[in-house]
Every structure is written in C-alpha cells, then in structure tokens.
Amino acid sequence: MRSALAAEGIRKRFGGLWAVDGVTLRPEPSSIVGLIGPNGSGKTTLLNVLNGVYKPDEGRVLLGDVDVTGRSPHQLAAAGVSRTFQTPRVFKSVTVMENMLTPTLHLHGRRAGFVDRANQLLELVNLIDKRDQAASELSGGQQKLLEFARALVTDPHVVLMDEPFAGVHPTIKEVLQGRILAANEEGTGFIIVSHEVPDLIAMSEWLVCMDQGSAISEGLPTDVQQDDQVVTAYLGQPVGAGDDQ
Numbered sequence: 001m002r003s004a005l006a007a008e009g010i011r012k013r014f015g016g017l018w019a020v021d022g023v024t025l026r027p028e029p030s031s032i033v034g035l036i037g038p039n040g041s042g043k044t045t046l047l048n049v050l051n052g053v054y055k056p057d058e059g060r061v062l063l064g065d066v067d068v069t070g071r072s073p074h075q076l077a078a079a080g081v082s083r084t085f086q087t088p089r090v091f092k093s094v095t096v097m098e099n100m101l102t103p104t105l106h107l108h109g110r111r112a113g114f115v116d117r118a119n120q121l122l123e124l125v126n127l128i129d130k131r132d133q134a135a136s137e138l139s140g141g142q143q144k145l146l147e148f149a150r151a152l153v154t155d156p157h158v159v160l161m162d163e164p165f166a167g168v169h170p171t172i173k174e175v176l177q178g179r180i181l182a183a184n185e186e187g188t189g190f191i192i193v194s195h196e197v198p199d200l201i202a203m204s205e206w207l208v209c210m211d212q213g214s215a216i217s218e219g220l221p222t223d224v225q226q227d228d229q230v231v232t233a234y235l236g237q238p239v240g241a242g243d244d245q
C-alpha cells in the first residue's frame, strides 16, 4: 500500500509575496492529481515545499500519517517522494545507467535488484540501447524520459512532476503519458503540474486549480474545468477547450 503526500494549510512567502497562501491537498494514495493555474500562481513553489526544497512558513507536509515537514529533498526521496523538473536534471557526464542508479546509492544492500529494475524501466522508455552512453548524448526529450525513469527506480509512493510535457516531441509525450499511467496502475501516485490542460484533464482523477497562491477550485477534472472561478483565472477562456496551453 502506498502513502499519499498531502499538504495541510501550506503558506510560503518570498519577501512580501505569499507565493503559496494556505493550500491544503489531500490526494488519495496512488492517484493522479493534476495541478493547473495561470503563470505565477504558486504551482512550482508548492511542489518545492512538497519535496523539501522549501520549508513552509506555515502548514505541514504529510506522507501518509507521518509529518515530513522540513525534511530535505534527499530525505524525502529516501522516504519515497520523487521529483522531475521542467528542465530535466540529469547528470550529463555520466552514463544513462549511472543516472538511473543515483537515487539508490544511499540505499544499501539491494543494488542488484535496482539494476534489474533500472534495465526494465529503460526498456519501457525506449532508452535501453543508450544505457552505456553519456546522458549528454541524449536529446532533451530523451533526458526527460531518463529523468522520469530514474524517478521510478526506487518504487516511490509518489512522483511530483513539473511540466512533463512542455517542449517535448509528440512521440516522447506519448511514451511519457503511457508510462505515467502504467506506473499509476502499479500504485505510484502522481502530482503533475502542467499548462497542457487537456492532456492533464485526460490523465487526472482529481484536478486542482491555483490562482495567486490559493487553490481556487478542486474536484473532478470536468467539474473544475467548468468552474467560473477557474474560467476567470484563465482570462475568460474555458480551460482545455482549445489548443494545449
């Protein structure tokens, strides 16, 4: 059974600006939660609080029943909270396989199992042939796939993803979407920030819309999409009604 990562009354301030201003999220374990909102609404800051990059000024982060507020990204990764970034953060000078194994380095005694798992995941994201190449030889899209596969290697409770589909080729996007859904079927929970609202609506069981640091609407994606406050936050455009954006 996987644990959900929850936010309780999170507030985070930069100078005079409350970038996140009292957000509570209580996802079901093993669910896909989509997080949308206009630029600057606090989505990335919330992810940064959830994986320990920032300590919140107020509120708590819970992994299952455990209060993990203030733990470092490293500690949270070890506890089962993985993260991917808008610009993939892979170690370019080492091989694809070495990248896959970096999250396991501090976990002792199970390395052989992780190598098998890493091979399996590389197979699933079509990077197995690149296993012994330096990550710098991968395209930007392939680096996103590598970062995603690496996030799954330790079998996390939840993966936080920031703009996974931004700027990636449609073929790679399709692989990513398929692998997210497959990992979710196996029990991994996701919280995904994306401006590609139609894609996110199609994948998410629960959608949250932020505006000016607050969660202004949450619920089933089709309901949130039609919420007047959400439409207004997106400058009068029904979200997900047009092109991806």
Ligand SMILES: Nc1ncnc2c1ncn2[C@@H]1O[C@H](COP(=O)(O)OP(=O)(O)OP(=O)(O)O)[C@@H](O)[C@H]1O
Residues within 6 Å of the ligand: 014, 017, 019, 037, 038, 039, 040, 041, 042, 043, 044, 045, 046
């Ligand atoms: N390190 C920081 N220092 C100061 N202000 C920050 C910092 N990080 C974010 N902010 C501010 O906090 C607010 C929320 O930013 P954040 O990046 O979380 O929004 P976002 O919803 O992820 O935006 P986008 O969709 O454009 O990525 C913005 O006004 C931003 O300028």
